[in-house]
Amino acid sequence: MKLSEIYRMDIYSDSGQYLGEVQDIIVDLEKGEVSRLLMMPMKNVKGDVKRTLMQKSVLYKSVKNVGDVVLVSAPSAMPETTKEEVNDLSR
DSSP states (O other): OOOEEEEETTEEEEEEEEEEEEEEEEEEEEETTTEESSSSGGGGGGGGGHHHHSSSSGGGGGGEEEEEEEEOOOOGGSSOOOOOHHHHHHH
């Protein structure tokens, strides 16, 4: 699947909770993998980047399936974002 096909897809938790819509994607170019799906455009992230990433994005490793929608692990079961990940993304 191409990354461009994921844009505008709805994101749901595996418990059926609507989380938002894919507005942007963060790719780790060094590792060559998708890092996060953002529920707001990255260009609109202002101020506290860490808080925005915690509240308005999901780790791609939490994605269980991509089909008609993006299905992710329940928010309470999602892995925590590390300080290093946030620092790397806010540069």
